[in-house]
Amino acid sequence: MRKDNRDIRDRLMWRLVALMLIVLVAWLVILLFQQVGEREAAEEELASLQAELEARPDTPETPARPVGLGLSTFGLRQLEQAGLDDPETALIEDLKARPELVPEEGVLGGTHYFVAEEMAVLNDHWVYAVFEDGHVRGAAIFAFEVDADGTIEWEPVLSRIDD
Template sequence: MWLGLMAFFVIILAIYIARAEGLEHDVTEANRELLEAQMQLAEYTREEVPRPVEIGLRNADIQQLQRLGMTNPERRLSEDLVENPQLVPEVLRDGDTAEFREDGIYVLNARWVLAHFESGDRFGQLLLEYEVIHGNVMWDVVDGYVED
């Protein structure tokens, strides 16, 4: 009887060891497949074209600017910028006057404007930050460049 009980425990132990080795093999195989899938995903998404960024004022931005006293905000911002050529950096030659090009003013969002300007044979772009206070626009030049 003891011998039969010992044989039973040895058989049970052999079954558990075999199952453990099988499970360990299955886990190793699953990890290998997961790594291959991650590498394929990285390969597919490496050259993925990013989604284009929305440019311009959203409806909520337009409503906010209207509450601040600005009717037709995009046109008003462009007009105000054209009226303020002194915002062009002082990298221009003495005596040159700069003008913003109306067709080159882009309202990027509720905070930033990209504007092209010309001065004789020189031209460039400015990135400007703006704030509207009681219908008046306050401009701050963030960055820009001038080309000859």
């Protein structure tokens, strides 16, 4: 009888071990399917983001102009009446064409010129302009007035050479 009890206990123990292995394998399979599902969801999201990125234009966004910079509506209207079709562009182009207005001397025989990408109309009276001569850079603020015939008069107000 003892041998029978021992055989029963051994068989019961083996069945318990087999059941535990089945439960463990089932649990691992469930985890695997969850990871596969999460991976598929991540791949779908990645494909969606790539499609959105490809749909965007290639040109970089221009940085937003700080509030309060630029011509006022009144100033814009006055400059248009004076004959400037696109006042901001006209002001920058006119100043850019006059490098002799840079209030600093060139270094080592260099001749100053304005860096158009770094020029901005600050308001109805002033323009900020970066200049360089190949050796040094600087910046200046210019006051402007536009005559009734559209002629732009410039006066340097403040300038500084970068160290």
